[in-house]
Amino acid sequence: MKPFENIWKKIKSAFAYYDTAAKEKAVDTLEYELSELENIFGLLVLGSFVGFPSPPMQITLDLMPELEMHLIRMINKVDTAESPVSDLFSVFDIG
Secondary structure, eight states: HHHHHHHHHHHHHHHHHHHHHHHHHHHHHHHHHHHHHHHHHHHSSSSSGGTOOOOOOHHHHHHHGHHHHHHHHHHHHHHHOOOOOHHHHHHHEEE
């Protein structure tokens, strides 16, 4: 009976490792998709910065509290667009 218990414990630990790895991968994938959806939302509402047609001004103003982070991010991208080195430094938060 003892060998079967050892095999069963090894199988359970292997599935536990697989379960942990699958959960971490799923969380990373969801975080990436959420980030991309937020970027698309920001482009749809603040698209006039890059030449997309923008929604009516009232909708944009109503959504402005939700878009503060996106607006700051877009302004920072415009500031660092001319120099890839400055973009690299902004990623590393060297200032």
